[in-house]
Structures are given as structure tokens and as C-alpha cells.
Amino acid sequence: MNKVYFIGAGPGDPDLLTLQGAAVLKTATTVFAPEPYERTFADLLTGKEVVSPFDYDFTELTARIKNRLETAPVAFLIPGDLTFYSPFQALINYFGDAAQVLAGVGIANAASARLKRTLDLPGVCNRAILVSPRTLGNEEGMPSLENLAGKGAVLLIYMNNRPLADLCADLRRGYRQDVPIALLHRLGLPGEEIIRGTLDTIVEETAGLDYFNLADPSGKPSLTLVIVGETLSAEVDGSWWDYRREHIWKKRRKGNR
Ligand SMILES: C[S@@+](CC[C@H](N)C(=O)[O-])C[C@H]1O[C@@H](n2cnc3c(N)ncnc32)[C@H](O)[C@@H]1O
Known part of the structure; x- marks a missing residue:
């Protein structure tokens, strides 16, 4: 068959x-x-x-x-x-x-590779949340983007239908601080663009361009993924590697012998 x-x-x-x-x-x-x-x-x-x-x-x-x-x-x-x-x-x-x-x-995998960033990072980000304001809706009792944002969270925002300034204002309330954000537009496609900034600067970085097709009455999908969270700009050195090697990997290797 x-x-x-x-x-x-x-x-x-x-x-x-x-x-x-x-x-x-x-x-x-x-x-x-x-x-x-x-x-x-x-x-x-x-x-x-x-x-x-x-x-x-x-x-x-x-x-x-x-x-x-x-x-x-x-x-x-x-x-x-x-x-x-x-x-x-x-x-x-x-x-x-x-x-x-x-x-x-997945688009998330391609985005992580393009940014050269793992999306969880010990001591910086401990959870990654895939979300879309389009499907989240605003039903009573449902968490909002503001509720999902917060210390240690990376948000991957698909199919954004909110004006960028409003989106950033919600996220800013959730994170309670300025954090890095990236717009990944047309990843792997002609016209690919990566716009980086922080919640406070990204609107200016986009120079008024409509990366979410909000002005397009056809509702055509925008092919822009938003990633926000501290892991995007965190500095990491080799101490995490050495800690894990000493306390986890060495023991496992011994166990395998
Ligand atoms: C219906 S979802 C598809 C998600 C897909 N199933 C996945 O595995 O990642 C469509 C959304 O994914 C994101 N997306 C899809 N293709 C993309 C691309 N080439 N570049 C950036 N974002 C993209 C955009 O946020 C778009 O609104």
C-alpha cells in the first residue's frame, strides 16, 4: 500500500x-x-x-x-x-x-544554530517556552505572555500578531528588566534578516519595518520568529564544562569501564 x-x-x-x-x-x-x-x-x-x-x-x-x-x-x-x-x-x-x-x-533549531546560542544555559536560563500570542488568546485564567516571561525563561514566540512595541511592553513587565531579544526573519530563505536588540531598543532597531505583516490585510504568515531571554547575550566560560566533567562525566566514564 x-x-x-x-x-x-x-x-x-x-x-x-x-x-x-x-x-x-x-x-x-x-x-x-x-x-x-x-x-x-x-x-x-x-x-x-x-x-x-x-x-x-x-x-x-x-x-x-x-x-x-x-x-x-x-x-x-x-x-x-x-x-x-x-x-x-x-x-x-x-x-x-x-x-x-x-x-x-524545526524553526527553533534553525534559529538556535543561526544565533549560535543554546536556549537553556545553566545559571542563566532554565526553561524555554514555545508560545504564540495568536493561539494563547485572552480567555479568563489563561497565562499571558507577561505571565510566561520572567527570570530564567527564554520565550520563542511564533506567529506574532501584536505590534512590536506592545509585545515588548508586555515582556518587559514579565521580565521586570531589559533583556535581549532577536527577530529571525525568513530564516533559510531569500531575504533572511536577523535583528538583535533588547526589549528597550528593538523597536528602534527595526526602523519601522513590518516584520510581522501586521499591515497586510491578507493575513499572510510573517515567517518571523521572536526569541527573547538572557541566554542570547550571556557570557560563559569553561568553568561549567570543568564542573560537569569533574562531577558527572568522569563518574560515567568510570562506570562504563
Ligand atoms: C505555523 S508555524 C510553523 C512552525 C513549524 N511547524 C516548526 O516546526 O517550527 C509558522 C511560524 O513559524 C515561524 N516560521 C516559519 N518559518 C520560518 C522561517 N523560515 N523563518 C522564521 N520564522 C519562521 C514564524 O513565527 C511563523 O509565523
């Missing part, structure tokens, strides 16, 4: 597709590719039927997939991967054993 593959496609640069994803993509004759993957993956999609999944309602989409599965595997290119903020769960459930999910490079 042919399968429908949900391939974690990374931030949009085909070089960040896994070897497994690339091998499976080769076998599919129909590929559901959201914007901008149909363009950035064009070389890997030559000769295939390439369709946007968002052009169909659920019934039309499942019927189309079933029809194509009669002759060959079908592939979906999932932005980042399935782990966070991915709308494909209902399809995966619908196809059950015929669906297979392949891990990819």
Missing part, C-alpha cells in the same frame, strides 16, 4: 531537508507544498504534481490524496516539522497506518 508522508521540511532551505526526507520525496509523484516551499524546493519537485494543501477543504483534500495513493506515494512538506504549530494532525489521524511522519529541522 502506498503511503502519505508528512516530511519535516525545515525552514525553507532545501539544504536543511534530512537525507530521509529527500529520499522519500523522490518517490512521491504528488507533493502538497505550502508557500514558499513550492519555490524554494523547486529543483526537488521537477516533474511532480505540486499542490498547495490550503486550496482544499478537508473532504476534497482526503479524496485527492486517496486518489493519488492508488498509483504512487504522496508527500506533504511540513514547515519546520510536526512538533509545534502544525495543522496536519487531522490528516495524519485520518490516514492512520498509511500516514508516516518524518522529523525535520
Whole structure:
């Protein structure tokens, strides 16, 4: 039986597709590719039927997939991967054993690499929280961004729909101090930009540019990830390494012998 593959496609640069994803993509004759993957993956999609999944309602989409599965595997290119903020769960459930999910490079992973920063750092940050003001909503009793921000927290803010100045004001109240922030715009795509600053300076750093498409009435996704937290600028020396080597790694090595 042919399968429908949900391939974690990374931030949009085909070089960040896994070897497994690339091998499976080769076998599919129909590929559901959201914007901008149909363009950035064009070389890997030559000769295939390439369709946007968002052009169909659920019934039309499942019927189309079933029809194509009669002759060959079908592939979906999932932005980042399935782990966070991915709308494909209902399809995966619908196809059950015929669906297979392949891990990819999440936007958070690509951002951490691009910034050359681990997002938790002993003594500086002890938790990383993935969040979107769009999905958080403002229902009574739900934590706000202000509640989630605070000492030791790194926030990764997806799909921001708030004006940057308002977002920073909320975060500033939560952190109770100025902390570093970075906007990662179009990671791995043409036009990539990284804007760094602090909660107090970032609005000025953006020079009035609309990195979140807030002025675009089409609601087109902005492809900007926000990361905020002290780990972005923390200085670290080798003492943490030596401490762990002395108290943890040495013991483990002895245990392995
Ligand atoms: C629906 S979520 C997709 C998250 C994805 N499933 C993942 O694994 O990371 C879309 C949001 O991810 C972020 N995003 C997606 N692609 C991006 C890119 N190439 N550069 C920066 N941010 C991106 C933006 O915050 C965008 O609004």
C-alpha cells in the first residue's frame, strides 16, 4: 500500500531537508507544498504534481490524496516539522497506518544554530517556552505572555500578531528588566534578516519595518520568529564544562569501564 508522508521540511532551505526526507520525496509523484516551499524546493519537485494543501477543504483534500495513493506515494512538506504549530494532525489521524511522519529541522533549531546560542544555559536560563500570542488568546485564567516571561525563561514566540512595541511592553513587565531579544526573519530563505536588540531598543532597531505583516490585510504568515531571554547575550566560560566533567562525566566514564 502506498503511503502519505508528512516530511519535516525545515525552514525553507532545501539544504536543511534530512537525507530521509529527500529520499522519500523522490518517490512521491504528488507533493502538497505550502508557500514558499513550492519555490524554494523547486529543483526537488521537477516533474511532480505540486499542490498547495490550503486550496482544499478537508473532504476534497482526503479524496485527492486517496486518489493519488492508488498509483504512487504522496508527500506533504511540513514547515519546520510536526512538533509545534502544525495543522496536519487531522490528516495524519485520518490516514492512520498509511500516514508516516518524518522529523525535520524545526524553526527553533534553525534559529538556535543561526544565533549560535543554546536556549537553556545553566545559571542563566532554565526553561524555554514555545508560545504564540495568536493561539494563547485572552480567555479568563489563561497565562499571558507577561505571565510566561520572567527570570530564567527564554520565550520563542511564533506567529506574532501584536505590534512590536506592545509585545515588548508586555515582556518587559514579565521580565521586570531589559533583556535581549532577536527577530529571525525568513530564516533559510531569500531575504533572511536577523535583528538583535533588547526589549528597550528593538523597536528602534527595526526602523519601522513590518516584520510581522501586521499591515497586510491578507493575513499572510510573517515567517518571523521572536526569541527573547538572557541566554542570547550571556557570557560563559569553561568553568561549567570543568564542573560537569569533574562531577558527572568522569563518574560515567568510570562506570562504563
Ligand atoms: C505555523 S508555524 C510553523 C512552525 C513549524 N511547524 C516548526 O516546526 O517550527 C509558522 C511560524 O513559524 C515561524 N516560521 C516559519 N518559518 C520560518 C522561517 N523560515 N523563518 C522564521 N520564522 C519562521 C514564524 O513565527 C511563523 O509565523
